Structure formats: structure tokens, C-alpha cells
Amino acid sequence: MSRAVAQAIERREALVVEAGTGVGKTFAYLVPTLLSGSRALVSTATKSLQDQLYLRDLPRLVEVLGAPLRLALLKGRSSYLCLHRMKEARQGAVFPDRRTAMQLARIERWAQGTASGDFAEMDGLDDRSPIIPIVSSTRENCLGSECPDWRSCYVVKARREAMEADVVVVNHHLFFADIALRDSQVAELLPSVDIAIFDEAHQLAEAGVQFLGTMLGSAQLLDFARDLLGQGLVAARGLQDWQGLHTRLERAARELRLAAAGPLATAGRELRGQLKLGWRERDLVTTLGELAEVLALALEALAAVEDASPDFQRLQERAQLLRETALAFATEPAAENVRWIDVGPQHVRLVESPLDIRAAMREQLDAAPRAWVFTSATLGDDEQLSWFTESAGLQDARVLRVGSPFDYASHARLYVPRGFPKPSEPEHGPSVALLASRLARALGGRTFVLTTTLRNLQVVADGLREYFEQAGDALQVLQQGTAPKRALLQRFREQPASVLVGSATFWEGIDVPGDALQCVIIDKLPFPPPNDPLVEARVRRLEAEGRNAFADYFVAEAAIALKQGAGRLIRTETDQGLLVICDPRMAGMNYGRRLRAALPPMTPLDTEAEARAWLGMLDEQRAPRAAHQNDAGSGAR
Template sequence: MEGNHEPMPDDGALVKAVLQAFAPEGALAQADPGYLERAPQTELAREIARAIEARRPIVAEAGTGVGKTFAYLVPALLGEGRVLVSTATKSLQDQLFLRDLPHVRDALQVPVQLALLKGRGSYLCLHRLELARRSAALPDRWAVRTLAKIEQWSQATRSGDLAELDGLDDRSPVIPLVTSTRDNCLGSECPSYRSCHVMKARRDALAADVVVVNHHLFFADLALRETGVAELLPSVDAVIFDEAHQLAEAGVQFLGNTLATGQVLDFTRDLLAAGLQHARGLAPWAEVAGGCDRAARDLRLAAAGALREVRGIVKLRWQERAGRPEFQQALQGLGESARAAVQALKTVSEIAPDFPKLQERAEQLARKTGTFAADAALGRVRWIDVGPQQARLVESPLDIRDAMREQLAGAPKAWVFTSATLGEDERLRWFTEPTGLDEAQTLRVGSPFDYAQHARVYVPRVFPRPNEPGHPGAVAQLAARLTAALGGRTFVLTTTLRALQHIGGELHDLLQSQPRPIQVLVQGTAPKRQLMQQFLAEPRSVLVGSQSFWEGIDVPGEALQCVVIDKLPFPPPNDPLVEARVKRLEGEGRSAFNDYFVPEAAVALKQGAGRLIRTESDRGLLVVCDPRLVTMGYGRRLLAALPPMGRLGTEAEALDWLAELAEVPV
């Protein structure tokens, strides 16, 4: 497909340079013999360049295969100003910084300096490594080995970024011991301050032309003014959000208040260690720390209430606990314990730099208990997350509209928001409304892939409804038949963890009884990266995953040719944040179902379906085990949100299509 490389008469120098870069004989083609110009990519790059020149916002949805990363990097690097690029995860940050950015920079031959900036929890803290080496009580021999591995690596690393360490599990108990938090960082009082990896990363970012951050870091800084992004923002000319569909939820997490019992227990441990090391006998440290410890555990018990065994995270409405005397007493007790810690720390504040920092933490805990003891602020919602080890009290805004409007009202700069999935209509209202971008330019650029030829979608009409008890079993049985016909190479995506366990277990039993058994991999049985490695290594396998597998997974080629979705991914109506958003919409006289539930389901469905076709030659089958998609009126909206796949009417047709795909050797 050829692109249109003719600039408009009013286009500036940047647009002309961008169009030339994407031309058949342009810089990208000269740097990459396999380069193919694509009209959608050129169109996207041109509109982003126009937004950068005019210093205005643009919201652009780019279908799978458009090449949106290069479409925003080329104008970003050819422009004259500084650029901040934010993406959804740390792994995407690494990919952008280590692979895509250097490739485009070298192709364009522009002398720009690049920097990568993550949150402090991603960097080794030399001071805490020294403390861990001397005093850490490690839980097992694996932790001892991990600490030894980190010590050896620390001698050679320049960045201190823990992502450099191959095989380091993100869940390792050693990581909190060798990284700092906002609470325990000693700042300029730290004996390792001059060689601090966090400070070096921030200095590099302030000196760079292009800085890569992530959405969580961006909003953490708006809330705390602590990560270095606040210093960067006034100096950049363009801010680009890739994977922007995750922006709103990332922002909501950081723009509220959180009081976690785990946070209190961390404080208690640090308080006791510092007190006994630097000021033994000068305050009743064991008594003060013990009071905070008991108060945290009492609050967790009061938050859990009748819940005994909690496996995942259970989200409770604030009203379910807040009115109970034991909950109020636990909250009050934690406030009193925190204030007692403040008084003890005041007496030793001059002895060591640890103590003023600990006093700040105790004061903050006392303030937060006071916040949650009072009524929630207007326009905010509260809930309680209860997990196996801790409870979190959360107060959150309903969206990021006010925060983003405040940013956009500052010094003029370009704001670019792009993703493969930003809504179901031309105005992309699913994204623009909660982000305060109602007046921004919107652009939808379709995928260049031939879905009509290469993909099919099957929705069984005669099937148990999702609220019927037989639905998970029917999903497992259908998935087993489809997987057997294809010989593996299948994802089963569920909307809940409960369905995940049910479907995963039954699917395992069904496929193990096959003449040639098919391996069943279930989320939660191993780290996500390990499950993906197993899936790719063994073609005769099916992976059953929930929320974290609906997006960000890229399996091109014949390794994945069937995606089964258990039911339409509507938001859970009893979620406190969902309830508050529904209440606001109804208060405005709008239909919560049409204006919230259906758009949310459409975007999530597009994300799940997007796992299927990743390259121009991919072929596959999407199966949605929810008859509402073809029997209810709103189903037409949801089907229209999907790529234009060919429709199959019967299971026999679906099996025939899979048999055709199975003929291609893996």
C-alpha cells in the first residue's frame, strides 16, 4: 500500500521532513532493506507532526500493524524540542529505549541524547544493599543466593537498573531490601548519595533530549512531586503517551490517598532497627514498634471482617466496614500508635539521619488515619482492598479529567495520546471524556491487515448464558474441542479469576485424556514470563489467563491461532469505583449502560481479540462464548468494534476453519 507523501500548502518544515523520512527512498527505507511504506502509518505520522508543530493535543487510535511506534518517534526526533515519552509498563520502556529509539535515531542520523527514567523501586540502593548485607534476615536459601547475585552485579552496573539482572523475579522478597522507597530514602543525608543510581538517572533525564518514562511514574510525580518528572515537564515541547488506553486507570491509582497495613509494618521494622542501632535505651523502641505492629494487624483484621481465607485481592465497599465500631477503633488505634512513634522519634532526631525521615513517615501515617476517619472529599470514592497479607484503604478520584486539564492548561506543548484501542466511535469518547480531552483532535487509523481473508469469529447461539451455573463447564468443553482440532496453539481468556480456575481445571482434565495430550498452562501456577516461554516452546499447549493476558502479549505466526473468550468483559457492577461512575452518569441524566458499560466492554473485547492477529500473514479464529453478542441489540455495537473478521455460524464451520489452519506446519 502506498502512502501519500505530498505535504499540504500550510504544512511546516517538520511535516515535510517526516513525509520524506517515510517515503520509498527515505531515511527509514535506506536503513532497513525490509521497510514497507504503509499509508496508515504515514497518515498517523503526518498528523502527529502537525500536532507537534502547532503544540496542541491529538488522540490517535492506530490499529494493529500500523507501526505507531515509528509513527510518533520519527516526528518526535525530527522536531526541534525536547520530548517526554510515557508508556504503560517498565518492559515496554526497556523495549522503546533499548531497541526502537536507537534504531530510529540512527536511521534519521539525528544527534539526540536519550535517557530512561523509572521509579526508585527499579534501581539498586547502595545504602540499603549494605544494610541488607549486614543485617537482613532472609527467608530461605533462594533469597540468600539472590542477594549474592545482586551484590556481584552491583560491582559492574552503571545504571543500577534491576532489569539488567536476568532471571530476577519481580516478586522476590530481596528486592524491597535493596531498593529505596520515598519513605525510607535518606536523600542527601545518605552515605551513598554521591553514587546514588536514582539521582544519576534523574540527572541523565534532565540533560537528555528524549526521556522515556512510564504512566505510573508520570502520575506518581503529579501526586508526590518526587520522581523527577515534575522537573522535566516544564522543559519539554512534546509529551507522548503510548499505550494510552491504560493512562486513566494508572492515574486514578496515584491521584488518591492510600493507607496500607503493609506500609505500617515496613515502618515498624525500620523504626525498631534504627532505634536499636543508633539510640538503644533512649526510647522504648520495642514498645513503640510493637504498638504500631499490633495496630496494623488489628486494622487488617477489622477490614477483613468475616473473611478468613483470602487468596487474591477482595475489593469491599467502604460502607461495608466503615460504620462498624471495631473498624473505627482500629483506625483510631493506628493513629494513636503513629503519634506515639512521632513523640519517641522527636527525642532522638539529631542522632542519625534515619530518625527525621522516620518521623516524617510516622506523621504521614497519623495524617492518613485522620483522613480516613473523616468523610471522603466531594467527587471521590473510597473502598478497601483486602489481601492475604494486608489491607489497603483507598480514596480515589473517579477519573483523571481535572489532573490532565491542569497539565494541558500550562505552557503550550504538544500532547500525543496513541494506542490500538481508544474507543468505539470516531470521537473516541471512551478515552477523551475521562481524560478531559473532549476538545482534542481525534484520529482513527485502521489496521492494514486483511482480517476478512485471514481471521474468523464464531459466537455460539445455543450456549449457556454467562450467569448460568453450566457456563464455565461449557466454555471448557468447547475450548477442548477447538484446541484438539488445532493441536494446541490456543489462548483461553477469562473475565474473572473464579472462571479461570474452573475452566483451567476442567480443560486440563479434558485434554489430558486425549490420545495425544495437550499441555494446559494456567495463570498463577508460574510467573507470567515463564508461562509464555512454556507456551512458545510447546506448540501442543493451551494457555488459560485472566486480565493480565488480555493485552500486552505478542505471539506472532502459527504459535497462536485460536483465542477463546469466556464472556463479554463488562465491568463488575459491584466494584465501588464502577458504582460511583454509574451514579455520576445517572445524576447527569445519562444511560450508564450505553455510555459506560458497553464502551468499556467494547474496548476490553478489542484488546482480547487483538492477541490473535499480530502480522500480515497471521491467520486465526476468535471465539466468544457469550450468545448475547448475537442475540442482544447492543451486541451489534460490540461486534462493530472488532476488526472485520469473517463470521462463522456453527461449531462445525469453526472446526473446519481450524482444521485448515492445522494443516500449516508449525
């Protein structure tokens, strides 16, 4: 892989690499990049992976290679403290609750000592906290060079360091936000680099689809209403009815949520995660028209005081953009795009986006000759990696598949229970819970159950608790949603006699090496939901092209998701474990052979007795190792 990356750098060509677990793909692309002496942009999927690259992997390699390179980390605006908005918040912000006000005080204390202004430095600050939009900037509300804190701005500092660095670490969201909005300086940075690398590239398409479209959300409107009231009271108190405007905007946001969510709006806390609704399922024309009228009133009020503060000019621009977006959503969508409604527990978003990132990526690839490297452990289930290359417009790129060096045949087993209820049958969920309870008991915990839906998650978690209680087992059930993801994983590692039940966010990016996790159970084949508006649009396009949508889309998507879920099991060359897929279609349908071939070459088991015997053996092997480690620890003390 490293040689292939070096050739791509030398030839200024595009390379797509699928590298199995244990290959060491991070070093495989970083070493030739650092040795090339060329300027590079490295993009990864999440901010936590950015931090890992910037704080751990890159410094280690730079030191070992003796390469005198300057490194920089660049995140989106919402990752950095805005000093101006922090000061404004202290004077006039409207806080949703007392806890948010207390968090402001904590941020103010931290601000006195931070050099980067990156919220990631603060332990325990959730990036979904309501304080973050209050004390960070957006493209719409940033005052630019007119800001009184411009010289001390952390975003400006991060961008300046990025422009001066030899290697810059960004994330996919930032990359596409910049393509769409020209708002992160990647647009200026990209022409100056010779190498662009995308790690965790399997997430690239979805990140792009989010940012290459248009979005209008109730949270956006509430943020605008809060900023309007706060700035009005600070800089133009008594000149306009700011409280009345704030109330009307809040009501308009609430009406949008009620109209878009429909009956789901009353579900409240029962609704977990995001649901996608088809655009035609709701009639929003009247609501959007009323919203545009309220925003027109806000524009009038802001125009009357625009000279009082630069913040009012930015608020005007935001009001104008929100109004234009509301009116655009009141008309028909563009023919080449798909439109849908995201419904969450608290907010809704109206989204219109392209079906994929082909056009955007082709524009970037054709702009100038440079090396492009795209890599992940899962990019397809065929030799051309067409699942990824088609959606990213990279059919002409060189493709390389590098298998994992791990001995899966010796260290891992695959069990697909025969005669198991079908996923469509009501007893399927309880049967998954019953089987999981027996397998977890044989292993003494150390088990993940990955579900394809939040509904299944609840059914399986409840069933496990019931079975463990009936049997008098001391095994604990850790359930997604009951605590933050990081806290659940920490408890799972510290309390091995437990079963963690998780959905989408636990299928990838989770690393639990060693004996702590030795059984992964998947409830059913992870096909995309057929009623998802984005899925429906992609299926229509494939059928219009005369292709088989089930084989070319549904099975391909399931293969990728299955590989991601199965990848949680074996994380090092000494790991051992059992993968269970509770879906009889895996064994009985023709496409099951294709899905099995997409998995690492694990040794198949035919019966539950064999599966429990394998887990029992792993449990017996683990006990002496644990005792040895305890003895070694006692000796060291």
C-alpha cells in the same frame, strides 16, 4: 499518523490517535518527534515497554535518521538500588525469610558492576520480591543530600541524565506519581519539553486514579516497622524499646488487615488477585484510631533520638504521614472522591481517589503550549473516541482513527456459538471448557482461553484437564498463577500442543505472532463488575447527568476490553486464526451489534462445525511450513 503527529508538534496541539495492530504506531510518533529537533517526553504503560523503547526502538531510529540525540530512561525509585539502604540492610535488616537474605547477597555482588543500578538488569529478580523495598528508597525514607552515598546515588544519576537528554522515556505511573507527589523530577522535566507522548494511552486513566488519591496499606505499615527496628538497632540500640514498637506496629498492621478484609482474611491462599470492597462494608474507625495511637508512640520514640541519625528524621516524617492518613480515613471521604478497600492474599489497602484524571490532565494541558500525543490500539468504539477523551478531559483534542492494514476478512474468523448457556447459568463455565477442548483438539493446541474472572479461570482450566485426560489427549493446560507470566508464555511458545488459560493480565500486552497462537477463546463479555465501588461511583455520576450508564459506560468498557483480548490473535500480516466469544448476548442483544462492530472485520462463522473446519485447515497449512523450516534449519547446520 506520522503526518498528524508532525502537525501536532508544529501547532503545539493535542492529538488522540487510535492505531490498529500493524500500523507501526511507535515509529509513527517517534520519527516526526526525532526529526523535529524538539525536546520530548515519551510515557508508556509498563517498565518492560520502557526498556523496549529505550533499548531497541529509539537507538535503531536515531542511528537510521542520523540524529545526534541524547536519550535517557527514567523509572520510579523502586526500580533502582539504594546503596545506603543496601548497606543498612546488611547491618540490621529484618528479613521475612532466608531466601530474601540470599537475594541481598546476590544484589550486593551485582552492585559491584552495575552502572545504572536498575534492577531490570538482574535476570530472575521478580519486581514483587520482598528484597526490593529493603534495598530501594521511597520518597519518605530517602535522605536526599544528607545521605552518605548521595554522590553515587543511581536515582540522582538517572534524573540528572533525564534533565540533560533530548528524549526521556518514562511510564504513566511515574508521570502521575510526580503530579501527585512531586517525586520523580518529571515536574521539573515537563516544563522543559515541547512534546509529551503517551503510548498505550488506554491505561492512562487507571494509572492516574491510583496515584492521584490517598492510600494506606498494611504493607506500608510493615515496611515502616521493619525500617524502624533496623535503624533503631543500628544507630540507637538500647535507647528505646525498638523491638516492642516493631511488634506493636506489626500487630496494628495485622489488625487493620483483619478488620478491612473481614471474613476474606481467613481465605489466605485461596484468595487470588485483588478484590475491591465498598467502604461501607467495613467499620474501621476503631482500628484506625488504635493504629494512630501506636504511630504516636513511634513518633515519641523517634523524637527522643532524632539527632542520632538523619534516618530517624525521615522515620519521623513517615510516622507522622502514616498517622495523619490513618486519622483521615477515620473521617468521611471528600464528596467528589470515591473510597474503597483493596483486599489481596497477603495485604489490604485503603484507597480514596478521584473518579477520573480529567482535572489533573486539564491542569497539565493548560500549563504551557506544547504538543500532546495520546495513542493506543484501543481508545474507543466511536469516531470521537469518547471512551478515552471524556475520562482524560480531552474532548477538544484532534482525533484520528487509523485502521489496521491486516486483511482480517481473509485471515480471521469470528464464531459466537448460538444456544450456548448464559454466563449467569451454572453450566456456562464447564461448557466453555468443553468447547475449548474440542477446538484446541482440532488445532493441536495453540490456543488461549481468556476469562473475565479468576473463578472462571479455575473452572475452565480444571474442565480442560478433565476433558483432555478422558480423551487421552497429549495437550497440556498452562494456567495463570501456576508460574510467572513470562515463564508461562515461554512454555506456550516452546510447547505448541498446549492451551493457556489466563485472566486479566493476559488480555493485553501479550505478543505471540505466527502459528504459535491461532485460536483465542473469550469466556464472556467483559463488562465491568457492577459492585466495584469505583464502577458504582461512576455510574451514579452518569445517572446524575441524565445519561444512560449501561450504554455510555458498561458497553463502552466491554468494547475496549474485547478489542484488547481479540488483539492477541492477529499480530502480523500473515497470521491467521479464530476468535470465539462464548456469550450468546453477543449475538442476541441489541448492544451485541455495537460490540461486534468494535472488533476488527473478521468473517463470521455460524456453526461449531465451520469453526473446527477452519482450524483443521489452519493445522494442515501449518504442517508443510513447519517441515520446510525444519529442513532449512538442518541445511543451515
